[in-house]
Amino acid sequence: TQLLEQSPQFLSIQEGENLTVYCNSSSVFSSLQWYRQEPGEGPVLLVTVVTGGEVKKLKRLTFQFGDARKDSSLHITAAQPGDTGLYLCAALTESNYQLIWGAGTKLIIKP
Amino acid sequence: IAGITQAPTSQILAAGRRMTLRCTQDMRHNAMYWYRQDLGLGLRLIHYSNTAGTTGKGEVPDGYSVSRANTDDFPLTLASAVPSQTSVYFCASSRTSGSGYNEQFFGPGTRLTVL
Incomplete structure (x- = not known):
């Protein structure tokens, strides 16, 4: 069974602080996506990473795909209350081309 | 543009009853998916459809069935x-399936409680 483990499960920090959340697996994936989900809504795609070692930036968010394509991280600089939400990683399996999902990191940014 | 709509928004259902959750997309996407989301378990794929007329089983298909008679609609039935089966159910679609660049677009979800 291919699993995506996200850590931490929950993170509550003050506005202005930096943070990193992780998405790890023992399996190799062809690509990995990060989504953000707000309460009462469905997830919304933030980024897709495909190449091992790839780094993508989206304003204050930096996404990295591990060299071996087994893990990924999301770093937020100077977090703001608007960053509050559930961050989900999802990876495309090479066997049946379906996305598998991590359980998510619930992030709360306090003003 | 509505994107993906789901109905109902929420439902309380007696055990043993039959229920169909509706999902409609207006983006002409080929692929559609049904997920359930439970606390601490993330999103789990129930069934999917790569194109109209075809369906496939996901990770947790037991107790659920789907049909894909046309491109736009993908109902999920609990027999x-x-x-x-108490959970929040999300319908999603993507332009195609099997590509890492494909973004999945999600509906707002249906919160189902089975008593």
Whole structure:
């Protein structure tokens, strides 16, 4: 069974602080996506990473795909209350081309 | 543009009853998906459809069935609901399937409680 483990499960920090959340697996994936989900809504795609070692930036968010394509991280600089939400990683399996999902990191940014 | 709509928004259902969750997309996407989201378990794929007329089983298909008669609609049916099917159900679509660049677009979800 291919699993995506996200850590931490929950993170509550003050506005202005930096943070990193992780998405790890023992399996190799062809690509990995990060989504953000707000309460009462469905997830919304933030980024897709495909190449091992790839780094993508989206304003204050930096996404990295591990060299071996087994893990990924999301770093937020100077977090703001608007960053509050559930961050989900999802990876495309090479066997049946379906996305598998991590359980998510619930992030709360306090003003 | 509505994107993906789901109905109902929420439902309380007696165990043993039959229930169909509706999902419609207006983006002409080929692929559609049904997920359930439970606290601490993330999103789990129930069934999917790569194109109209075809369906496939996901990670947790037991107790659920789907049909894909046309491109736009992808209903999910619980033939005889059980309490373990209490969850939030999300329908999603993507332009195609099997590509890492494909973004999945999600509906707002249906919160189902089976008593």
